[in-house]
Amino acid sequence: MTIPKLSATTFIGVSGRGIISFGSGQPDLAPPKRVYKALSQCKDFKYGLIQGKIKLRKALARQYPKSTADNFVITNGASEALDLTLRVLAKTDNKKKNKVLLPRPYYYSYPWLVKYAGLRPVYTNLVNGRIDFDDFKKKVKECKAVIINSPSNPTGRVESMETLKKIEKLTNDSGIYVLSDEVYKDLIYIRENYLIKGPHVITINSFSKTYAMCGLRVGYLWSLDKKLVDKIIEMKTHTSMNTSILSQEMAYEATKLPRSFVDKQLKIWRQRRDFIYEGLLEIGLDLWKPEGAFYVMPKIKNPVDFVWDMFKKYKVITYPGEWFGSNDRVRFSYALDTQKIEEGLSRVKKYLAKEGSSHFIR
Amino acid sequence: MTIPKLSATTFIGVSGRGIISFGSGQPDLAPPKRVYKALSQCKDFKYGLIQGKIKLRKALARQYPKSTADNFVITNGASEALDLTLRVLAKTDNKKKNKVLLPRPYYYSYPWLVKYAGLRPVYTNLVNGRIDFDDFKKKVKECKAVIINSPSNPTGRVESMETLKKIEKLTNDSGIYVLSDEVYKDLIYIRENYLIKGPHVITINSFSKTYAMCGLRVGYLWSLDKKLVDKIIEMKTHTSMNTSILSQEMAYEATKLPRSFVDKQLKIWRQRRDFIYEGLLEIGLDLWKPEGAFYVMPKIKNPVDFVWDMFKKYKVITYPGEWFGSNDRVRFSYALDTQKIEEGLSRVKKYLAKEGSSHFIR
Numbered sequence: 001m002t003i004p005k006l007s008a009t010t011f012i013g014v015s016g017r018g019i020i021s022f023g024s025g026q027p028d029l030a031p032p033k034r035v036y037k038a039l040s041q042c043k044d045f046k047y048g049l050i051q052g053k054i055k056l057r058k059a060l061a062r063q064y065p066k067s068t069a070d071n072f073v074i075t076n077g078a079s080e081a082l083d084l085t086l087r088v089l090a091k092t093d094n095k096k097k098n099k100v101l102l103p104r105p106y107y108y109s110y111p112w113l114v115k116y117a118g119l120r121p122v123y124t125n126l127v128n129g130r131i132d133f134d135d136f137k138k139k140v141k142e143c144k145a146v147i148i149n150s151p152s153n154p155t156g157r158v159e160s161m162e163t164l165k166k167i168e169k170l171t172n173d174s175g176i177y178v179l180s181d182e183v184y185k186d187l188i189y190i191r192e193n194y195l196i197k198g199p200h201v202i203t204i205n206s207f208s209k210t211y212a213m214c215g216l217r218v219g220y221l222w223s224l225d226k227k228l229v230d231k232i233i234e235m236k237t238h239t240s241m242n243t244s245i246l247s248q249e250m251a252y253e254a255t256k257l258p259r260s261f262v263d264k265q266l267k268i269w270r271q272r273r274d275f276i277y278e279g280l281l282e283i284g285l286d287l288w289k290p291e292g293a294f295y296v297m298p299k300i301k302n303p304v305d306f307v308w309d310m311f312k313k314y315k316v317i318t319y320p321g322e323w324f325g326s327n328d329r330v331r332f333s334y335a336l337d338t339q340k341i342e343e344g345l346s347r348v349k350k351y352l353a354k355e356g357s358s359h360f361i362r
Numbered sequence: 363m364t365i366p367k368l369s370a371t372t373f374i375g376v377s378g379r380g381i382i383s384f385g386s387g388q389p390d391l392a393p394p395k396r397v398y399k400a401l402s403q404c405k406d407f408k409y410g411l412i413q414g415k416i417k418l419r420k421a422l423a424r425q426y427p428k429s430t431a432d433n434f435v436i437t438n439g440a441s442e443a444l445d446l447t448l449r450v451l452a453k454t455d456n457k458k459k460n461k462v463l464l465p466r467p468y469y470y471s472y473p474w475l476v477k478y479a480g481l482r483p484v485y486t487n488l489v490n491g492r493i494d495f496d497d498f499k500k501k502v503k504e505c506k507a508v509i510i511n512s513p514s515n516p517t518g519r520v521e522s523m524e525t526l527k528k529i530e531k532l533t534n535d536s537g538i539y540v541l542s543d544e545v546y547k548d549l550i551y552i553r554e555n556y557l558i559k560g561p562h563v564i565t566i567n568s569f570s571k572t573y574a575m576c577g578l579r580v581g582y583l584w585s586l587d588k589k590l591v592d593k594i595i596e597m598k599t600h601t602s603m604n605t606s607i608l609s610q611e612m613a614y615e616a617t618k619l620p621r622s623f624v625d626k627q628l629k630i631w632r633q634r635r636d637f638i639y640e641g642l643l644e645i646g647l648d649l650w651k652p653e654g655a656f657y658v659m660p661k662i663k664n665p666v667d668f669v670w671d672m673f674k675k676y677k678v679i680t681y682p683g684e685w686f687g688s689n690d691r692v693r694f695s696y697a698l699d700t701q702k703i704e705e706g707l708s709r710v711k712k713y714l715a716k717e718g719s720s721h722f723i724r
Binding site: 024026030031036039040042044045046047048076077079080083087109112113116118212213214215216217235237238239240241242243244245246247250 | 386388392393398401402404406407408409410438439441442445449471474475478480574575576577578579597599600601602603604605606607608609612
């Protein structure tokens with residue numbers, strides 16, 4: 001029997017019929033009721049400003065230091081913010097400097113986006129799930145930019161404040177752009193988010209994860225470098241124009257929610273985090289303790305076999321680490337309720353008990 | 363006094379206070395009531411298929427020959443469809459073949475999109491507002507692709523069926539891709555739309571113009587080349603993911619509207635077309651008779667002066683032809699009611715009477 005190649009589309013739309021999915025990278029929680037308000041107020045659907053609705057950017061400016069609405073661009077999700085930024089950076093300053101540093105494991109789109117922009121990915125391997133600053137320092141020198149993703153999808157780890165501050169200083173001193181993908185900034189279990197700052201920083205964010213609005217595609221970028229912002233707007237004028245004005249209205253409603261909304265959600269995520277972390281430890285897997293986002297990435301020997309077997313024989317969806325640049329791990333998303341997590345873990349346990357040591361790495 | 367450089371942002375958001383705008387490229391008409399229905403039915407906002415909602419693609423498949431839902435990708439407006447297609451084509455087949463032919467005057471984003479994708483625009487000048495097939499034939503030979511835009515923004519002209527069929531055959535025979543931007547396909551005054559077909563054709567379309575939904579950003583592409591479609595989906599997975607699911611729901615409602623909706627709109631557009639065409643002729647300007655879309659592009663000597671003067675002194679917005687690759691013309695959009703068109707034309711007449719021959723080209 002030939003096993004078809006696993007790909008990101010293998011599991012798309014697969015649900016129901018007793019399937020437990022640790023696959024999907026999106027909240028299962030309901031969006032806040034408030035955002036539905038925008039729907040009844042919508043009158044017409046004319047083009048909006050390419051940069052995004054002023055009231056939405058003004059609301060964001062109140063959340064970011066030294067900022068006005070001019071420092072933001074509203075995009076089709078964080079994806080478009082990353083894509084536009086990389087494409088503009090490829091044409092900026094020294095065009096021969098074409099490397100972008102990616103901590104590995106990485107979010108699966110990063111290498112693609114870097115290459116699509118005509119740039120070249122180089123990698124620094126995480127140690128214990130976090131950036132090894134010595135290796136980072138060595139490799140970043142010859143780079144035009146670096147993508148930081150803390151909390152990280154897929155690792156669930158959060159970089160230490162100390163590391164982030166050292167990265168901030170080093171990159172600023174050496175004129176290296178930082179794309180800081182902070183889409184999980186509101187899902188951190190160990191401390192407040194630390195915002196990397198500086199004229200060389202482009203912060204990428206989104207309403208998708210915090211407000212369970214993934215399908216509406218509202219992300220944004222923030223930068224103090226107004227010339228760069230203008231170049232990004234110019235490019236977006238041609239490549240997609242304004243982000244859906246209706247989605248933006250809903251995002252604007254979300255900005256009015258009190259902090260308590262996020263705190264309540266965080267409590268649920270923390271319970272799930274504890275539950276799956278303890279469960280996987282108990283099964284005997286080697287893993288990093290998740291500190292943010294909703295992913296955990298245990299070590300598994302023969303991870304592709306594991307993913308296929310769990311899917312075919314036990315109806316459990318997980319993603320192989322190789323999609324994220326990690327050949328000896330599997331990614332579990334815990335964006336599902338604890339009952340389902342429990343059932344999923346018991347199937348994993350059953351399978352591993354049967355397969356014995358062929359899947360354990362200690 | 364120094365005159366600031368005219369740019370596409372000069373007039374953005376400029377309205378009211380007695381201003382008559384022949385600038386904006388979007389319908390002033392109301393969107394169909396039916397599309398609002400989708401708003402009350404929306405429950406959650408999870409990620410959707412990158413390719414687009416199946417029901418929407420199925421509805422489109424019924425409008426296109428030999429097609430299933432697999433032949434479509436729903437995009438963030440026609441802009442993203444063009445951008446993705448050009449980016450994928452740049453990596454397809456012979457990478458050294460990097461030229462894209464653009465009939466000139468062109469839609470202002472085309473040269474940008476071609477260059478962003480790492481390709482090179484080459485031009486064939488329109489004769490009497492239409493493609494000169496002899497010149498086209500000569501130039502297209504060394505090209506990887508050509509963008510056809512009939513009806514055209516900015517010229518308002520429609521290519522003859524004969525030319526379109528000749529282009530269809532020539533490009534098919536020589537393996538040249540055709541990007542057929544047909545976003546004004548429902549706004550043709552002289553005949554039905556002719557759909558360019560073939561395995562080498564990517565048709566770009568949109569709900570923006572026909573249904574006055576520009577700001578919702580729902581476009582799509584149609585191609586019989588499934589491998590190409592798959593490559594475009596793969597790229598979109600990383601660059602923007604699904605198109606706003608709510609906007610797609612509204613587009614789906616629009617697909618249920620009867621043909622009479624389009625016919626009714628077309629009647630209004632035709633009246634306006636007749637009105638502005640007769641009016642500009644009467645003023646004495648040299649122009650092509652508009653056959654589709656809602657633009658007209660008279661010849662004007664010193665068009666940049668004309669545009670500035672009309673704006674500053676007469677509060678009339680028009681766009682200089684140079685934005686569209688035409689240095690001796692000005693673009694008027696007639697997406698405004700006939701009373702306003704009348705008032706705008708009377709101001710143009712007043713101004714030209716004063717300036718005399720300095721603006722006339724005959």
